[in-house]
Amino acid sequence: MIDDTASTVGHSREESFERGMEALTAIDGAGGQKVIDSLADISPELGHQVVAWAFGEIYVRPGLAPRDRQLVTLGMLTALGGCEPQLEVHINAALNVGLTTDEIVEALLHSAVYCGMPKALNATFIAKKVFGERGLLTAQAA
Amino acid sequence: MIDDTASTVGHSREESFERGMEALTAIDGAGGQKVIDSLADISPELGHQVVAWAFGEIYVRPGLAPRDRQLVTLGMLTALGGCEPQLEVHINAALNVGLTTDEIVEALLHSAVYCGMPKALNATFIAKKVFGERGLLTAQAA
Amino acid sequence: MIDDTASTVGHSREESFERGMEALTAIDGAGGQKVIDSLADISPELGHQVVAWAFGEIYVRPGLAPRDRQLVTLGMLTALGGCEPQLEVHINAALNVGLTTDEIVEALLHSAVYCGMPKALNATFIAKKVFGERGLLTAQAA
Amino acid sequence: MIDDTASTVGHSREESFERGMEALTAIDGAGGQKVIDSLADISPELGHQVVAWAFGEIYVRPGLAPRDRQLVTLGMLTALGGCEPQLEVHINAALNVGLTTDEIVEALLHSAVYCGMPKALNATFIAKKVFGERGLLTAQAA
Amino acid sequence: MIDDTASTVGHSREESFERGMEALTAIDGAGGQKVIDSLADISPELGHQVVAWAFGEIYVRPGLAPRDRQLVTLGMLTALGGCEPQLEVHINAALNVGLTTDEIVEALLHSAVYCGMPKALNATFIAKKVFGERGLLTAQAA
Amino acid sequence: MIDDTASTVGHSREESFERGMEALTAIDGAGGQKVIDSLADISPELGHQVVAWAFGEIYVRPGLAPRDRQLVTLGMLTALGGCEPQLEVHINAALNVGLTTDEIVEALLHSAVYCGMPKALNATFIAKKVFGERGLLTAQAA
Numbered sequence: 001m002i003d004d005t006a007s008t009v010g011h012s013r014e015e016s017f018e019r020g021m022e023a024l025t026a027i028d029g030a031g032g033q034k035v036i037d038s039l040a041d042i043s044p045e046l047g048h049q050v051v052a053w054a055f056g057e058i059y060v061r062p063g064l065a066p067r068d069r070q071l072v073t074l075g076m077l078t079a080l081g082g083c084e085p086q087l088e089v090h091i092n093a094a095l096n097v098g099l100t101t102d103e104i105v106e107a108l109l110h111s112a113v114y115c116g117m118p119k120a121l122n123a124t125f126i127a128k129k130v131f132g133e134r135g136l137l138t139a140q141a142a
Numbered sequence: 143m144i145d146d147t148a149s150t151v152g153h154s155r156e157e158s159f160e161r162g163m164e165a166l167t168a169i170d171g172a173g174g175q176k177v178i179d180s181l182a183d184i185s186p187e188l189g190h191q192v193v194a195w196a197f198g199e200i201y202v203r204p205g206l207a208p209r210d211r212q213l214v215t216l217g218m219l220t221a222l223g224g225c226e227p228q229l230e231v232h233i234n235a236a237l238n239v240g241l242t243t244d245e246i247v248e249a250l251l252h253s254a255v256y257c258g259m260p261k262a263l264n265a266t267f268i269a270k271k272v273f274g275e276r277g278l279l280t281a282q283a284a
Numbered sequence: 285m286i287d288d289t290a291s292t293v294g295h296s297r298e299e300s301f302e303r304g305m306e307a308l309t310a311i312d313g314a315g316g317q318k319v320i321d322s323l324a325d326i327s328p329e330l331g332h333q334v335v336a337w338a339f340g341e342i343y344v345r346p347g348l349a350p351r352d353r354q355l356v357t358l359g360m361l362t363a364l365g366g367c368e369p370q371l372e373v374h375i376n377a378a379l380n381v382g383l384t385t386d387e388i389v390e391a392l393l394h395s396a397v398y399c400g401m402p403k404a405l406n407a408t409f410i411a412k413k414v415f416g417e418r419g420l421l422t423a424q425a426a
Numbered sequence: 427m428i429d430d431t432a433s434t435v436g437h438s439r440e441e442s443f444e445r446g447m448e449a450l451t452a453i454d455g456a457g458g459q460k461v462i463d464s465l466a467d468i469s470p471e472l473g474h475q476v477v478a479w480a481f482g483e484i485y486v487r488p489g490l491a492p493r494d495r496q497l498v499t500l501g502m503l504t505a506l507g508g509c510e511p512q513l514e515v516h517i518n519a520a521l522n523v524g525l526t527t528d529e530i531v532e533a534l535l536h537s538a539v540y541c542g543m544p545k546a547l548n549a550t551f552i553a554k555k556v557f558g559e560r561g562l563l564t565a566q567a568a
Numbered sequence: 569m570i571d572d573t574a575s576t577v578g579h580s581r582e583e584s585f586e587r588g589m590e591a592l593t594a595i596d597g598a599g600g601q602k603v604i605d606s607l608a609d610i611s612p613e614l615g616h617q618v619v620a621w622a623f624g625e626i627y628v629r630p631g632l633a634p635r636d637r638q639l640v641t642l643g644m645l646t647a648l649g650g651c652e653p654q655l656e657v658h659i660n661a662a663l664n665v666g667l668t669t670d671e672i673v674e675a676l677l678h679s680a681v682y683c684g685m686p687k688a689l690n691a692t693f694i695a696k697k698v699f700g701e702r703g704l705l706t707a708q709a710a
Numbered sequence: 711m712i713d714d715t716a717s718t719v720g721h722s723r724e725e726s727f728e729r730g731m732e733a734l735t736a737i738d739g740a741g742g743q744k745v746i747d748s749l750a751d752i753s754p755e756l757g758h759q760v761v762a763w764a765f766g767e768i769y770v771r772p773g774l775a776p777r778d779r780q781l782v783t784l785g786m787l788t789a790l791g792g793c794e795p796q797l798e799v800h801i802n803a804a805l806n807v808g809l810t811t812d813e814i815v816e817a818l819l820h821s822a823v824y825c826g827m828p829k830a831l832n833a834t835f836i837a838k839k840v841f842g843e844r845g846l847l848t849a850q851a852a
Binding site: 081082105108109112116117118119120121122124125127128131137 | 467468469472503509511
């Protein structure tokens with residue numbers, strides 16, 4: 001279904017890591033790096049796999065735009081529940097790849113239909129925290 | 143955050159239902175109507191709320207494009223698990239609002255990162271069923 | 285908080301099983317016994333624990349009325365997802381202990397607020413199946 | 427199944443909100459209002475939908491007693507996991523609509539059968555917090 | 569399937585509690601006792617059931633080695649999500665019954681395949697906390 | 711924490727696939743291959759990632775014995791819910807890597823403590839199906 005001509009070119013563990021780190025930095029910014037750093041003394045391999053596999057193998061694929069990946073991701077993290085740290089990273093990521101604050105808030109409102117009010121509320125309060133930290137909350141006062 | 147000038151115009155239960163039915167038909171097609179019909183003899187009020195609230199109040203809001211709503215929805219339904227009937231409706235819906243088969247397959251591949259392989263597999267097999275029924279599976283053989 | 289004077293009287297594994305079987309039969313009827321029977325050749329101990337612990341130790345406690353236990357149970361099974369076989373047993377149980385069809389349908393409508401539409405729908409269709417089998421679906425046609 | 431004669435009378439977005447706010451205040455007390463207030467600068471529409479839809483459309487329906495709705499709700503929130511803020515609101519709500527502390531504790535004990543010990547424990551510790559704040563924990567010392 | 573000759577010998581509520589407390593102390597150490605103590609003023613019966621049933625009836629069964637039970641338990645708690653307090657108890661328990669820090673870290677890496685990265689990360693950070701408290705984190709610096 | 715000397719040797723996408731296919735075949739047998747085959751016309755990349763990443767990168771790591779990985783996996787799949795197809799594959803896998811039928815049944819009994827009875831029952835009935843297909847159910851009749 002998907003043309004894998006480009007991605008089937010072989011690449012080593014190290015190349016995947018480098019590709020992944022580039023993608024991670026572009027998408028998650030400092031938040032992603034912080035997660036990897038905090039894994040260094042407990043599970044460097046998990047840190048490696050987040051970078052080399054999740055970002056270096058999956059995120060870099062051209063089949064879905066970065067903003068679209070974050071929309072899917074926001075939906076998943078809201079539905080899973082108990083993933084507030086990851087929601088914080090990915091609401092930042094969503095902003096980094098071009099989703100607007102209004103689109104994010106609307107996506108979380110939309111989640112109430114499928115996940116129910118509690119999970120929609122939990123996710124929305126993480127958005128409030130992230131927007132506040134980025135100075136994006138005050139603008140809409142009026 | 144969101145300008146609700148348009149949507150704060152009062153509308154009655156009946157108006158919400160009519161608005162919702164229009165949206166439901168445009169997005170879910172026959173699949174949505176079938177769900178509502180099958181609720182008629184057990185919980186017509188649930189059918190009403192799916193139409194009048196989910197579609198008539200939330201889906202119709204202009205803050206998020208229909209295709210973006212389906213990306214979020216695919217993420218949520220994959221993550222929740224056990225929602226195969228709804229995934230079937232919404233993979234159809236995703237196609238109806240303009241997502242390509244490749245984008246849908248890629249979104250479900252992406253879900254493996256956040257939900258794990260089992261849920262990604264379950265969702266992908268629903269996509270296979272839907273694409274098959276719509277004659278969209280044979281094209282990518284080569 | 286709870287006066288356990290009565291229940292702290294010691295009782296053996298066998299006594300718990302007998303007490304539990306009585307409660308199971310009264311509440312779940314044939315559905316419960318069928319589950320226990322189907323465990324006989326794979327995990328008789330799981331069957332024993334369902335009877336002796338779940339029913340013999342927890343269900344028999346006087347602190348919550350049988351119908352109230354089923355309301356909590358319907359909420360939990362709807363929220364967990366993927367528990368359709370148990371929902372079928374417990375919608376039957378709910379009817380057995382005095383909840384009306386309308387109360388059950390309303391409880392599942394209520395679940396849409398907290399669990400979202402997909403899980404509310406899945407549970408409601410199990411209610412439709414159970415009510416149909418018990419001849420409780422035709423009455424409300426008008 | 428459900429006689430909707432009363433509720434099918436059309437009502438506008440504003441009327442639903444007013445009806446909902448009345449129900450929210452009666453059931454959740456200050457806790458509910460606090461949630462709505464904290465949404466004002468991030469997603470006023472989500473706040474509106476909690477009030478106007480969840481409370482104004484669903485909670486106000488006469489088909490299930492307020493205490494019964496809270497029993498179902500406690501079951502759902504315990505099962506979902508990760509919904510501690512909502513459990514806190516709804517254990518308060520359960521007390522407000524007439525459930526006793528013993529019934530709430532027993533419902534959460536009952537949840538161990540269906541959700542397992544970890545979720546039963548998490549919910550019970552929220553009950554301990556709420557009962558403590560309302561001075562309902564000291565009475566049962568003896 | 570399982571030979572229950574040994575365990576079908578009747579035992580009373582008190583005997584189960586004593587057996588369970590012995591097992592709980594051996595496996596969970598101080599962490600388990602702390603949970604039971606904190607239940608004393610809210611739900612002593614839940615504390616009793618954790619001890620008498622979970623440990624006194626299930627854990628003591630000879631069919632699965634204590635370290636194997638903790639491997640299954642780590643998998644479940646990681647997958648459930650929102651069970652960080654229990655993960656903390658059971659990562660301690662896993663160490664107590666002989667799993668090495670490397671095996672625990674590897675089990676949580678393995679969980680990424682089935683539960684996705686967010687839950688694997690959440691569990692791994694609990695392991696970091698527990699290992700740190702037990703002075704097991706510094707050793708692997710080199 | 712983990713000595714990655716061996717696994718940090720770079721390996722290409724193709725090498726990971728070959729390593730993974732070997733592991734997949736050894737562990738899952740025909741069941742694993744069947745899943746990969748059924749992905750060929752919908753998401754060959756998901757099939758590739760299951761093989762090359764899950765098996766070729768994670769399963770092959772020496773830090774956790776194959777039987778231990780299946781114990782963790784059985785715990786996760788039971789807890790997730792709605793993963794019956796994967797449970798079927800992995801109960802077969804558990805037998806393939808040396809877990810006995812009694813250990814598997816006991817692990818699923820143990821899961822009742824953490825996941826509740828419904829999920830323990832669902833998983834146990836999958837074990838019954840698998841054991842039956844492999845002629846492992848009749849032996850324990852007496």
